[in-house]
Amino acid sequence: MSVPTITLNSGHDIPQLGFGVFKVPPAEAETAVAAALEAGYRHIDTAAIYGNEEGVGAAIHKSGIPRDELFITTKLWNDRQAGEAPKIAIAESLERLGLDYVDLYLTHWPAPANGHYVNAWQKMVEIRDAGLARSIGVSNHLVEHLDRIVEETGVVPAVNQIELHPAYQQRELTEWAAEYGSHIESWGPLGQGKYDLFGERAVSEAAKTHGKTPAQVVIRWHLDKGFIVFPKSVRPERMIENFDVFDFSLTDAEVAEIDALDPLDGSGRVGAHPLELN
Ligand code: NAD
DSSP states (O other), X not given: OOOOXXXXXXXOEEESBOEEOTXXXXXXXXXXXXXXXXXXXXXXEOOGGGTOHHHXXXXXXXXXXXXXXXXXXXEEOGGGOSTTHHHHHHHHHHHHHTXXXXXXXXXXXXXXXXXXXXXXXXXXXXXXXTTSEEEXXXXXXXXXXXXXXHHHHOOOXXXXXEEOBTTBOOHHHHHHHHHHTOEEEEESTTGGGOSOGGGSHHHHHHHHHHXXXXXXXXXXXXXXXXXXXXXXXXXXHHHHHHHOOSSOOOOHHHHHHHHTTOOSSSTTOOSOOTTTOO
């Protein structure tokens, strides 16, 4: 079965399952992305700060896959938010990727202590209007940041890419997205391997029932919740495993059991806090 798509507020479709390349070393990115494309992925999530845009670009060019069958996301790093810097940054990312446009461009963190995230969002709008990004969105934005950029520009981000996995479900932000017609992209969808997610009974029991792996159950949970997701692995067998999630679905009861894994006190977060990273 082919990967389902979600129509963003730009009118463009995004494949709901993709491949993320955070912490894929630059020298390995080309090989990893080539393997992911071979496994069937058409949506790649990178960022300027990952230092591997060249490798992503090389793999997509060598694959021969038509550009319009690919969905490529990259992100603006925090030190490029001020003044006209976002426009220079997108030009540099496109150069490294060897592309004329990206499908989705995101501001990576609000970095509120720097005080430039509203400017960055205004420049993202101009970047979109110039045709350099088909859709624009944000990452790691809290409700206060989202409300502020919408108030200042009237433009709703197509997505908010946030840490989201069963122990940290970010319900305030998923509700904001639903209310504004935005979408959630889950980063760290497998909890980055930082807690024993696969050992949770709700996950391991569903895996046994469906004859799938715990990782496949968690990816399926993200898809069933309507999130866009791009698990990362440099191991081709895991890329294939993570893509093989379209021949089963979880029951409402199984989804509810996984929903109940969030302690709801924020203690499930494994990554940085958006108010602290600048
Ligand atoms: P993830 O939850 O996808 O975890 C990746 C780790 O899970 C891998 O290193 C591997 O050890 C393990 N894994 C993967 N597949 C597995 C399988 N089938 N079985 C067992 N273990 C498996 O975490 P991530 O890479 O941080 O998140 C995914 C993507 O999200 C990133 O690659 C990146 O594109 C994006 N991301 C964005 C931000 C942001 O600030 N916007 C931050 C982190 C990640």
